[in-house]
Amino acid sequence: QVQLVESGGGLVQPGGSLRLSCAASGMIFSIYAMRWYRQAPGKQRELVAAISRRGVTNYADSVKGRFTISRDNAKSTVYLQMNSLKTEDTAVYYCNSSPGDYWGQGTQVTVSS
Numbered sequence: 001q002v003q004l005v006e007s008g009g010g011l012v013q014p015g016g017s018l019r020l021s022c023a024a025s026g027m028i029f030s031i032y033a034m035r036w037y038r039q040a041p042g043k044q045r046e047l048v049a050a051i052s053r054r055g056v057t058n059y060a061d062s063v064k065g066r067f068t069i070s071r072d073n074a075k076s077t078v079y080l081q082m083n084s085l086k087t088e089d090t091a092v093y094y095c096n097s098s099p100g101d102y103w104g105q106g107t108q109v110t111v112s113s
């Protein structure tokens with residue numbers, strides 16, 4: 001059974017940093033593309049960053065230059081390093097795998113002074 005478990009969320013001041021982790025199990029992690037999505041209150045879920053099985057990355061324009069997605073296939077984990085956080089980054093962050101479209105339970109990120 002595939003499971004994705006996010007961690008690392010929390011409360012941070014504007015300009016601060018957080019690193020999210022998503023640990024996968026029940027899958028051959030190295031063959032999956034991985035993505036981070038977020039959903040803010042009252043808004044649709046949006047794609048934040050993606051990394052292919054070969055390590056090619058893509059980012060939403062709103063986070064380019066501030067967020068970095070990476071993966072450690074030996075640990076079956078994908079990361080999202082978030083720097084220079086803004087209040088508008090406040091959301092629940094989810095990891096997702098493809099193929100199969102598996103989702104984690106989400107981790108709350110709140111950026112507030």
